[in-house]
Amino acid sequence: MSNSTQSESGLTRRTLLKAGGAVAGAAALGGCLGEEDGTTDVGSAEFSTAFSNCWMCSHNCGQEVTVMDGRVVNITGVDGHPRGSAGPDTEGTLCPKGLAQQDKTHDPKRIKEPHIRRNGTLEKVSWDEALQYTAERLVQFDEENGAETFLDATSWAETSIFRTIWKDLYGSPERISRGIHVCAGPTFVAGGMMGTGTNNRIPDYQNSDYIIAWGRNILNSFGGQFEAKGVLEAIENRGATLVTIDPNYTDTAEKSDHWLPVKPRTDGALALAMANVIIEEELYDEDFVENFTHGFEAYREAAADMPPAEAAEITGISADSIREIARGFAKAAPRAGISVWTGTAQAGNSWKASQNITALNGLVGNIDRPGGLRLWEYPSTASFGQVCEQDYTNRAEFKTPAINKYEEYEKYPLRHITGIGHNVVPEMVENGHINGIVCHHDDPLKDGNTKAWIEAVEAMDLVLSIDAYWNGVSRRADIVLPESTSLEKDTLGTGNWSAYPRHKWVTGGKAAVDPRWNTRPDWDILTGIAEKMATETGNDDWRIFEQWDSHEEFINAKLGTCGTTLEDLSTGENNYCLVEEYDYEKWKDDDHFTFRFDLDQIGSFAQAAEEAGMGTAPEWVPPGTYGDEMSDEYPLEFTDTRSVFFSHGSNQPHERLQDHYAKRNGLNDADYRGNYLYMNPKDAESRGIENGDMVSIESADGEGTLMAHLTERVQPGFVTSEYGFGSTSSITSRESGRGSDDAADGMNTMMLHTDQMDPITGQPDRHIAVDVTPTGGD
Structure with missing residues (x-):
């Protein structure tokens, strides 16, 4: 385990320097950082340093926070942070989103008070009244509609008990997550079925000799600062080749050795043509393919049907360029990786694009090898069940999601795979199979089928919004509970991919400042609802959170398996710990590991694919097969x-x-x-x-x-x-x-x-x- 310590005074030269910088910043900003009268008495100010991690996009880059008289006056990155740096002894930085946590914390436009809707109007109320009203409405909703018709649309949260509240205790099997349902479902699910899990999107950047950014602008939009930094480290230290495959000339394309401006929605054809070259020229990893994969012959046949010349007509990429990139990728393997995420996943034919792209990794045998597609692992923090000492009944355990229960949805192949579809929710509301929703730190009105979603939210019997800002859902909600920002709460982050390819890690910190206005951290909001529900229902299952006196105590219980505490993460020079080490090529010792080119062994997928009119093996599915085609009216x-x-x-x-x-x-x-x-x-x-x-x-x-x-x-x-x-x-x-x-x-x-x-x-x-x-x- 690695963690730094502070001097007994709690100050180091580094924190003193940062405090000095904060003084200059506070003086320059004046009233922006002062009290409401616009004054800032820097001379008498007291400074302290706190740690946090950024949750703007949930990827937990480390934040070192300078606080002056209870206000955040400066935020920097944490050096060596797993997500916020390029690794040991490198500078930690923050992107504009991370720096904006300071803006968000002190933003007067935030929701400042709890609200409930009376006679069609949202009115400010006390927390006690808001939580009591929430419990009463939840009980009433269950009696009139059934808790199984309440949709959990909570996004990532700084506490991990949302699923315990809404699924286990309240009893709703319905959930829309950001990852699979509205972000990059084909990427995530294809990776899971093919044998890599969602690891199929993040290669071992620093150790790679050949990186393909496929539909990704890694230098501008990333899952943590470590991605952009890792790519640049590989280029500088290893002379790595960077290839960008993207219709747009992005920041990443500008820095690349090769830019392939592929026509939108033709990535699947390009991937098959690359496989064609690699197989025909026998550049693939024969040992890995023969001993650790399934369905290679079906894949070979699909690739044979997409020679580079034909792919050039489809993709707009010349046959010579296709051959050059395919050869470069295969010859650099296994130190070659493909970075892929939303760019190739948000189209009607994305499933086959994701399958075809992921298949290239198995073909060249880069799986869990240095510089290839690392099989990243999470740290072994304790689960809720492991730390909870009270038995309770899981009220959703035997409830079937509506999309699998009613014949109206038999037209949707997705019911075999993900259990719900974002775009299907308005239809489910119209059918009476979803009648309420809870949203946290998310606005599904931006995720697709927006006009129908607006009508659906307005038709629901109960809408609960937990958020820091007014948005499309909170403005229409029956109950609005104002949440504190991540700088105003205790947080724990755990992750897999990072700048430390051999280590699992945890990161966290205590609240840097007290909650502003009349807001509360999500832990306090949820346990407050649970307390009121225990009284309202008489069901002691809702009292399970009473065994912890605070969120910090709950976090420490989860960290018990890692040998650290939130205090350790908050008072050291860094706010992260490297807790476990693991090696490459874990699949060699796993008798159950198989990389699947063909998914015919996955019964649920085989059924979904048949209903959707596609095969189980890689294949080319043209644009317009699912989704829009261009026309004279809409060109x-x-x-x-x-x-x-x-x-x-x-x-x-x-x-x-x-x-x-x-x-x-x-x-x-x-x-x-x-x-x-x-x-x-x-x-x-x-x-x-x-x-x-x-x-x-x-x-x-x-x-x-x-x-x-x-x-x-x-x-x-x-x-x-x-x-x-x-x-x-x-x-x-x-x-x-x-x-x-x-x-x-x-x-x-x-x-x-x-x-x-x-x-x-x-x-x-x-x-x-x-x-x-x-x-x-x-």
């Missing part, structure tokens, strides 16, 4: 993207980030702080559109208004925009005082979308046929 292909500035709508209201985003796009002088429509100048010229014009984007299912940003980085025929803005976002121009023009906030990109999705996982298909026209406005 452009749209999809939305992520950036380093924003995370799922949770920090769009921060004006500093909005200004940085506008400046990065060269449009900061415009009175507009929404998302932009990125468009190739050729498409713009034919439509009479100039840079900075307001434009209307329209699909067969919806429309909206965006500001155009013309750039050669986007291919002709393809337009993109940042996800997470618009009418269902956290704050509007009207509320922030910037103006009254709703168009200045941009648009929710999924207002263009209805129910198109990957039929296997239900992942919303975010590739939409659109047209773009000038609005005539400024």
Whole structure:
């Protein structure tokens, strides 16, 4: 186990230097960091250092926090942090999202008080009244609708007891998660079925000689700072080759040795053509394929049907380029890895793209080898069942999710795989099979089928929102419980992939500052609901949380298996511990390990695939087989993207980030702080559109208004925009005082979308046929 210690005074030269920097920052910012009268008495200020980890996108980069008189005045990264650095003795940094935790903590636009809806209006109430009302409504809902019709739509949380509350104790089997259901379902699920788990997306960057960023802009949007840093370390220290496969000329493409501007939704053909070259030229790992895989002959046949020349016609990538990349990847193997995530997973034909791409790893035998596709492992923290001393009844254990229970949903192959589909929820509400929802740190109104989702939320009998900001759900909720930020609560993070390929790790910290206004940490909110439910129902199962006096005590119980405590993580020089070491090639000692090219052995998938009209082995599924086709009326292909500035709508209201985003796009002088429509100048010229014009984007299912940003980085025929803005976002121009023009906030990109999705996982298909026209406005 590795952890640093502090001097007895609690100060080190480093913390003193950072405190000095914070003094300068506080003096420069003046009233921004002072009390409400705008004063900041730096001379008498008391500084302290605390640790936290960033939860803006749940990936837990370490944060060292400087506090002055109870206010956060500075945040930096933690050196050597597993997710926030390139490893030992390297600098820890934070992206704009992580730095925005400071903005979020002291943002006066946050929800400051609990609210309940009376006579159609949300009214401020005390915490006791809000929690009591929550318990009463939950009991009433169970009596009138059945708890099994209450949808758990909680996203990642800084406490791990959400599932215990809503599934085990309340009794709902219905859950939509961010990962499988709306983020990258085909990537995650395909990896699990093929034998790598969700590890099929993160290679062992630092030790790699050949990295393919497939549909990923790793230098701009990442699962922790370690990704971008690991890629750069491999290039600098190992001379690694970096390849970007992406329709857009991204920051990562700009730094790459090769950029393959693949046509959208043709990644599956490109992957099969690469396999064709590797197999035909006998560059694959024959020993691994022969002894540790299943279904190679079916894979060989699929690859034989996609020679590079044919793939070139489909993908827009020359046959010579396909051969060059395939050879480079195979010859560098096993020190070669593919980084893949949402970019190839959010289309109707994404399942086969994900299967075909993941298959390349098994073909070259890079599985769990240095520089290849590491089979990352989580630390052995104790589960809830292990630390809970009280027996309780799991009320959802024998309840069947509605999509598997009712014949109305037999048309959806996904029912065999994921148990629910995001785009199907409005139909389930209409059928009376879902009647309520709890949302935490998430807004499903941005994740697909938005107009139907809005109607569904408004039709539900009970809507509970636990969040820091007003958004599309909280504004429509019956109960709004204001949550503290991660800097105002105790946190524990555990992870797998990181800058330490041989170590499992934990990270955490105590609250840096007290909760602002009348907000509470999620642990306190949930245990408060449980306490009221125990009294309201007379069921002592709800009292299971009383065995811990605080969230810290609960966290320490979970850390008992790791030999550390939250105090250790909070008072050392670092807020992480390397707790266990594990080696590469674990599959060699695992008699049950098999990498599956063909998924014919997975009965649930075989049934789903048959219903969806696809085979179990890798194959090419063209765009439009599932999802939109372009037409004369809607000739452009749209999809939305992520950036380093924003995370799922949770920090769009921060004006500093909005200004940085506008400046990065060269449009900061415009009175507009929404998302932009990125468009190739050729498409713009034919439509009479100039840079900075307001434009209307329209699909067969919806429309909206965006500001155009013309750039050669986007291919002709393809337009993109940042996800997470618009009418269902956290704050509007009207509320922030910037103006009254709703168009200045941009648009929710999924207002263009209805129910198109990957039929296997239900992942919303975010590739939409659109047209773009000038609005005539400024």
